[in-house]
Amino acid sequence: MTDQDDIRCWRLDDGVQTLVLASVADALPEVAYWGGPLPGDEDLAALARAGLQDSTGGMLDTNPPLSVCPEAQRSFPGQPGAILRCADGLPVLPRFRFAAEEVGENAVTLGFTDEANALRYSLTVEADRETRLITLWASLDGDAPFLCEWLAAPVLPAAQDADEMIDVSGRWIGEFRLNRTPWSPGARLRESRTGRTGHEHFPGLVVPSRGTTNTHGVAHGFHYGWSGGHRMIAEELPDGRRQIQFGHAQGTQIGAATRFETARLYATRATTGLNGVATAFQRHLRDRIVTWPKPDASRPVHYNCWEAIYFDHDLARLKEIATQAAALGAERFVLDDGWFGRRDDDYRALGDWEVDPRKYPDGLGPLIDHVHAEGMTFGLWFEPEMVNTDSDLYRAHPDWALGPADQVEGRHQRVLDLANPEVVDFLHDRIGKLLATHAIDYIKWDHNRVLPLPDAAQTAGTYALLARLRADHPQVEIESCASGGGRIDFGILRHTSRVWLSDSNDALERLRIQHDAALFLPLAVTGSHVGPRHCHTSGRVLDIRFRAWVAAQRHMGFEMDPAELTDDEAEVLKDVTAWWKANRDWMRTADILRLDSADPAVIAEQQQAADGSRFVAFAGIAAASSQILPRPLRLTALDPDARYAVTLRNRADAPRLSLGKPALKSETVTLPGRYLMDHGLTLPWSFPLAMWVIEGERQ
Template identity: 70%
Template sequence: MIHSWRLDDAHQTLVLAAQGARLAAVVYWGPRLPDSEDIAGLHAAGLIDLTGGMLDDIPALSICPEAGRSFQGQPGLVLSDDAGRPWVPEFHLVGAEEGEGSLVLSYADDNGALSYRARFGIDRETHVITAQASLESARPMRLHWLAAPVLPASQHAADMIDFAGRWCGEFQPVRTPWAPGIRMRESRTGRSGHEHFPGLIVPGQGATNTQGEAHAWHYGWSGGHRMVAEELPDGRRQIQFGHASGTEPEAGTRFETAPLYATFSPDGINGCAVAFQRHLRDRIVTWPKPDAPRPVHYNCWEAVYFDHDLAELKDIASRAAALGAERFVLDDGWFGRRDDDTTSLGDWVIDARKYPDGLTPLIEHVHGLGMGFGLWFEPEMVNPDSDLYRARPDWVLGPADQIPGRNQMVLDMSRREVRDYLYDRIAALLSDNAIDYIKWDHNRLLPTPDAEQTRGAYALLDRLHGAFPMVEIESCASGGGRIDFGILGRTQRVWLSDSNDALERLRIQHEAALFLPAVVTGSHVGPRRSHTSGRVLDIRFRAWVAAQRHMGFEMDPRELSEEEAGVLTSATTWWKANRGWMARADILRLDSADPAVIAEQQLAEDGARFVVFAGQAATSAQISPRPLRLTRLSAEAMYRVDLVNRADLTGLSRGNPALKSGPVTLSGQYLMRHGLTLPWSFPGSMWVLEGTRLQEEGTS
């Protein structure tokens, strides 16, 4: 007997099936199947043939591949009893619960000691599938590996794309050809990590941003994680995501993976990106003020660092407000005796030397300028030179002789007394001061990856959110070291990178848009000379790169010339005028024929307007710009397209492209098939174009 189940949305169908009571396998995941499809028949239709050198039956590539049933690839579960003896279960079906867009499959092993449950849901609006696995035991077991429900990878794909990175160089795509064997990425830093972002894209043959088929995965967990992409000798391929091995060091009776988010796109990699962007924005993030526009952000870090002077900060705040800032964030240096990064983490008491009257005078000044006020914390860390460490050295995670990082240690967040201490200190500051924003940093790697550390951080964040639901929180971890759907279920913004170099940012933002919408992605106008790269970039380029996402400033406004201040104010005014519709726009990466151009199109929810950001990241090989093709427009509609920053034209642009003199009216077909002809520009510059769909005659 074949058991079978299907989940559908308008774009895709996921079919699971099993012979008898065995674990189900995904036997189809791709474009929407007809309602009349015999899904039970798909199980037989997909069976592969046998030949020499194979077992007499094909072990299923199930949602949790079982070593006990002779599966010869990476198993979905590695378990031992409390004495360390391997435990190799064989599961059978106990029950299936089907709901509207949901499926729960329950299994038990043959001796009844274990139960395994897989939950699936499909969101018919965002087109994201959510899958999660849990394991329960009648007696304590040691878990070495538990994969979220396993999905197959297409055998028609040639490559896979995952992501590496580093400090100030996040979201570096790595394209790897499929080959027999395993590609494994494992983050063991205790956070989702710069080095191993928990995401994977498998494009179909010939797929680009705008065309072809693609599958994508994201593991929504903020701790150590592992990804396995395996091609078996028989050609089948599987994708596994779960917590990093060894992160459940204690024996237990219940274990659970984080949610695995997955999607299929029939219209290019952008289809996966849009699904993730919408799902994160509309299903994951909890917005304190969902109808409020995203405020223009100012962070004082690269203006003053640890050198806090009240009069100076007031002056900086006044200048930031005059440029258009709507929120002021006081960064590191306000607490303990924090004059550098060697001291006082853990001592969350306002420094009376710098703020003899507390933060009130600065907050009142900021509020008087019409701005909200935010404050920096790094709660999960402690300096050895701190009152907290001297009082409670036993609260540190890991051995006493561990290698320190950034002059700091990690607090053991699994301990309730640690979380209570941190909650009390943070809650007191939030209660006594008008603070509506927290920048929550996480700057050092953990001495060992431990899932309890992540769960403890989640618990503290959840408790604070319950008590202060109107306070927005930004996730920062040396920039982009902790970005994932798990942390974003508890925060509303990420600091994508510590690099305020607009050229670096242009690329990082482009890649991060595969998973992140603009509204959560902080992007700031940095100093004229970047503090992380030493590169000097024009204010126009810096401003427009920041305007691609949640715009802010992070530099000393006193360095700006009158002309630079005017340029920045103008770009900020444009962003404010457009942030309403851009907040719900899809970020579509464009297939640029010129590798020196990094371009995207932000398309409004109703398709009636768009903005194109075309960044000249390097010198082009050819003399004149290649036409830039747009995407997802109505082929028959006419669009009015205008150059927003025409004033940025340079004298070396000597020709007469139509956009130089005014707007053009072109069909969607032309814009998608031929593309826009842009003026020439220097490297390190950006063209910004607005498009509006024109109303057809006879329509209202």
């Protein structure tokens, strides 16, 4: 910290970026600099003074600060950082002044007070020197209860040389769609008000500078780690300044309290294109956020029985499926919906978390024993936060359901009120009893409807329940599923270690979804399954080779009736699964790098080992190309002076109409990194809906 000419400054460094906060006249600080690393002895106050902007006619004489929490009391012309009211509803317009600081090696906590309103504002900023991610959060405390309609996490500026922003929308079976929106005066507001993260509004934003691609240029990335619905505001003020705000969905912190706190905002600046942003998020999530039940264990090949049986549970058939799945290479068997209560369809029995004696007269033990005998661990599906009105639980406790009695249901179900400690205790007891009396290694935790009204307390209750179960059963892994990708964020992943990216098992859809999700998610948490030949969500019929290699790009699994496989399909699946097992450990810690394909029909990525010694590139041909022959595929992040032995792993998949003799069709080629990045690989011709898999090893 420096103090010169009434300017206080603080800095955070991680080796590739420096963030400087500057407080003028003890007001809330602004971000005075966010860029490449500054010299250690930089005069930060001089830097802050150099950045003070001019004023002209038609403006205030001094620009109101775009601070970490912009204050309406200081005539700020845009979205304020806090919207507060007294307990009686009257507006509160705070004006904070510096009070205290706590400066550590990689973190700064600053305190500010508003004596007139008896409020205290605190912000913390942490820099991680390994993952290159900055974490920020803020809190407000008062002497008396007050209402908080909106509190932004510490506000960051957006780059002035950015022409567009990239945010994320989606829908069920079509998650993680990237939207490119031009910057213009005014605000772009995205808000999830469904009570969960949502398929529609993933809480992420990337701001690329002009000319930035996947592999080149400067980009800034943001993610708000909260599962209960969020608000994002990307605003260009009339004077041209730009701000990024993230916080809980407005008005969801219901009721007066003496303390409110934001979730963590994760941010980074990268100079290696969108991939620089992506790798920071991937590494931080994998290495800092997720608490792995078995940190040293390989990620097991997953089998889920849902699309094989749905609600038709028959013990003999399930044992047969387990045997077939194990023969294909599965290492974990997950029993999905339909095992409990009188659950014969999705109209009944949610909440009755006891094994159905009609389907399992001897309980789950015989199936679990068989699964173990086949060399697999056992997982079980739950949807704890929900209830059907046709259930013993609802009949006993209709008051435990959230929302009005005449509400519109979703998937024939209602939401349990997890802000009620009795509900949390009940669920903890029922789920805990099953975990304590059965050898269950895995929970698929589903969430199949939106809330009847958004309430942050529901998310806090869910986190508390998950934390209690994890503490009691630390070896049990939990997957976050919400009709697929409806609850994926760094908040839920503090309590879980896998996400079900989408309910779509269509490999073509998954190719695009997981490619775009890689801006934020690593392989280790991203489930991807080989679905049925005839896809249940799209109606497409896709070749087993394409389906298998798309699943092998992430945490691999199967989700089909194994009996449908021909002998050839079974051999292909076993081969790809064996390849994945041989490579999964180094791929778990690899960076997923999106490639700038010269052919828009090709969706390509490169997974690069942490030490740079090897890579695998996947080139998915998602559509028919506009030109006849494949354009060279340029790789990225290689040592330009090193040489790499490159092999086309699945060269035998070249179709009959691939008539020429590209070297990769018949041999391993050794090429310099510079050639691979500047010219690219020449691949064989192929039909659409196919995948080329290229392995490389540094010599």
